[in-house]
Amino acid sequence: MKILxxxxxxxxxxxEGIAIKRGHTIAGIIDVQNFADFDKFSNSNVDVAIEFTTPNSAYINILKGLQSNIPLVVGTTGWLDKMPEIQKMVADTDGTLCYSSNYSVGVNIFWAVNEKLAQLMQPQSDYDVTMDEIHHVxxxxxxxxxxxxTAEGVIKHLNRKKKWSIDIESITQSDLFIAHKRIHNVPGTHTVRYTSPIDSIELTHTAFNREGFxxxxxxxAEFIATKKGFFTMKDVLSL
Ligand SMILES: NC(=O)c1ccc[n+]([C@@H]2O[C@H](COP(=O)([O-])OP(=O)(O)OC[C@H]3O[C@@H](n4cnc5c(N)ncnc54)[C@H](O)[C@@H]3O)[C@@H](O)[C@H]2O)c1
Incomplete structure (x- = not known):
């Protein structure tokens, strides 16, 4: 495949390293300093684009990709307020987009186990649940x-939690608290912790490097290149 x-x-x-190892070609690289080159690419010279930029630039990059009929794998996080609009645009333009807040196979399995654990905890009201995440600075x-x-996976199955919050000052019993720490060089660690007066259960995913993502x-990219519609890693991994 030719990848942008x-x-x-x-x-x-x-x-880039993984794509080349898997036999693909890098058709082009767009970053801030050559952003104007984006217009040189379309579905005539690119099979699929992979977008990992910043929360503020993902939306415009997705629009440009859809306008050029390029199937898109988007990994940038922090722009989810625009997701309903983007999903509508994918449908309206008969476009192709895959989004996952985490592309690692291990995290997608962690999410499946997380949902199962939340289902088991639904009747166990002695257990409260909190989360923490650690990333690089x-x-x-x-x-x-x-x-x-991860929080959405808990809230979907655990009626006693209504929404997630990172604000310790205003937290209520029906909020799922997410503590976040920033430590040098940590690619990403996520924990869901259920605690009762007598014990605790922790589910943790620890990324050792960026290779999994x-x-x-x-x-x-390989999965969506010849498909139409909106996809997630659940589709890619048949979870
Ligand atoms: N979904 C996942 O699996 C996953 C995994 C890791 C990181 N992420 C997310 O991916 C994003 C990128 O992460 P990173 O660690 O590579 O960040 P990074 O800061 O190392 O790289 C971002 C790059 O985007 C470039 N950029 C900024 N604006 C741009 C624009 N308008 N057009 C093109 N390029 C632009 C920057 O110059 C920089 O080179 C972040 O949102 C991060 O949270 C997602």
Whole structure:
């Protein structure tokens, strides 16, 4: 496949390495300094674009990709307020987009187990639940997109939690509290912790490096390149 990389930071570089290892070609690389080159690419010279940039730039990059009929794998987090609009646009333009707040296979399995655990905890009212996430100090959004998806998985099955919150000052019993820490060089650690007066159960995913995200993003690109519609890693991994 001919892949357009949009964003050539930590993730763009990791994806480049994995894509080449899997036999793909990098058709182009778009970053801030050559953003005007974006207009040179369309579905005539690119099979799929992989977008890992910043919360403020993802929306415009997605619009440009859809206008050029390029199937898009989007990994940038922190822009979810625009998701309903983007999903409508994908449908209206007969476009192709895959979004996951985390492309690693391990995290997607963690999410499936997280939902199952929340179902089991629904009748166990002695257990309260909290979450924490740790990332590197350069991460721009908090809580992480992965933490938000994890929290949504808990709230979907646990009636006693109505919404997530990162604000310890205003927390109520029906909020799922997410503590976030920023520590140098941590690619991403997420924990869901159920605590009762007698014991606790913790479910933790720890990323050791960015290879898992990059591999998943390339797998997603291979999966969507010839399809139409909106997809997530659940579709890619048949979870
Ligand atoms: N979904 C996942 O699996 C996953 C995994 C890791 C990171 N992320 C997210 O991906 C995003 C990027 O992460 P990163 O670690 O590579 O960040 P980074 O800061 O290392 O790289 C971002 C790159 O985007 C470039 N950029 C900024 N504006 C741009 C624009 N308008 N057009 C093109 N390029 C632009 C920057 O110059 C930089 O090179 C973040 O939102 C992060 O949270 C998602």
């Amino acid at each position: 990389l949009i964003g050539y930071g930590k993730m763009g570089k990791a994806i 350069y991460k721009k959004d908090a809580p992480s997109g992965t933490a938000i998806t 990059a591999t998943g993003a390339v797998l997603a």
